[in-house]
Amino acid sequence: MCYFLIFFRKQAEIRSDSTSMGDNNTSPPRGTEHIATDDSFTTKPYRGLRNTGNTCFLNATIQCLGAIDKVSQMYSPTRESTKTQHRLRDCVKELQRLGTAYVPTHLIQQIPDLIRYKIGDPADAHELLIALINDVSEHVSQLFQGQMTSTIKCSRCNSTTSRTDTTQDISVHIEEDASLSLVERLHDFFHPETLEGTNAYWCDTCQKTCWVTKTLLYTRTPTILIVHLKRLILGKKIQQHVHFESILNLEPFMRPNYPPVPEMELISIISHQGTKDNGIQQ
Numbered sequence: 001m002c003y004f005l006i007f008f009r010k011q012a013e014i015r016s017d018s019t020s021m022g023d024n025n026t027s028p029p030r031g032t033e034h035i036a037t038d039d040s041f042t043t044k045p046y047r048g049l050r051n052t053g054n055t056c057f058l059n060a061t062i063q064c065l066g067a068i069d070k071v072s073q074m075y076s077p078t079r080e081s082t083k084t085q086h087r088l089r090d091c092v093k094e095l096q097r098l099g100t101a102y103v104p105t106h107l108i109q110q111i112p113d114l115i116r117y118k119i120g121d122p123a124d125a126h127e128l129l130i131a132l133i134n135d136v137s138e139h140v141s142q143l144f145q146g147q148m149t150s151t152i153k154c155s156r157c158n159s160t161t162s163r164t165d166t167t168q169d170i171s172v173h174i175e176e177d178a179s180l181s182l183v184e185r186l187h188d189f190f191h192p193e194t195l196e197g198t199n200a201y202w203c204d205t206c207q208k209t210c211w212v213t214k215t216l217l218y219t220r221t222p223t224i225l226i227v228h229l230k231r232l233i234l235g236k237k238i239q240q241h242v243h244f245e246s247i248l249n250l251e252p253f254m255r256p257n258y259p260p261v262p263e264m265e266l267i268s269i270i271s272h273q274g275t276k277d278n279g280i281q282q
């Protein structure tokens with residue numbers, strides 16, 4: 001549970017007519033990317049959540065989800081709404097009232113149905129977050145879904161094969177001895193990787209095992225991007241500082257010839273403070 005989670009939200013809509021954009025922008029050459037305009041971030045009078053004994057991982061997760069308007073606005077239950085979604089919605093609604101700190105009892109009771117958890121024990125906010133967004137309606141969970149395509153290129157015959165997968169976050173490892181920024185780490189994450197030796201691929205064209213280049217790129221960016229900084233290596237928590245800006249440009253990580261994407265803006269973070277065994281998530 002030694003991690004740092006950063007939530008970014010896709011900025012306003014890009015339209016194919018340049019009048020909706022700033023003076024310095026040119027209209028995108030291909031298509032239109034629609035993002036709901038009711039997703040604007042607004043400041044609300046949130047009340048706090050009470051820690052009932054190691055429940056900081058849940059409270060931090062609820063507060064970050066509650067800061068996403070599409071989540072905080074899911075008032076009306078639909079046929080697709082799940083039990084988890086009802087409880088999350090009730091909790092987020094409670095946070096929007098004035099008053100003393102709220103105890104999310106029903107969500108605490110729900111955690112053992114989502115992750116391996118014993119009431120009273122600490123748990124991992126990232127694991128809970130992914131379980132929560134997988135157990136709500138498609139309408140809500142798709143906010144977090146992006147699409148990445150992995151392309152394998154044979155070094156011998158240059159033939160390529162591609163595979164596209166849905167993503168829910170980007171997880172990057174933090175090393176102790178490298179003071180790279182978040183953007184530099186993302187460039188590393190998306191940098192083409194050479195697979196050779198025991199990692200070499202069988203090429204159907206060459207009919208033999210060849211070394212290949214593997215490239216991972218976005219074909220669709222998510223509305224809400226979760227970046228997970230993994231700080232645990234061989235049982236040790238890595239305290240290395242990782243610099244990041246409040247605006248993140250995903251354009252360098254898009255597959256060529258795909259429509260341009262809006263920048264992402266920082267909306268919230270969950271930080272684990274302390275050591276591997278003891279700490280608080282906020």
Ligand SMILES: [Zn+2]
Nearest residue numbers: 154157203206
């Ligand atoms: Zn080949």
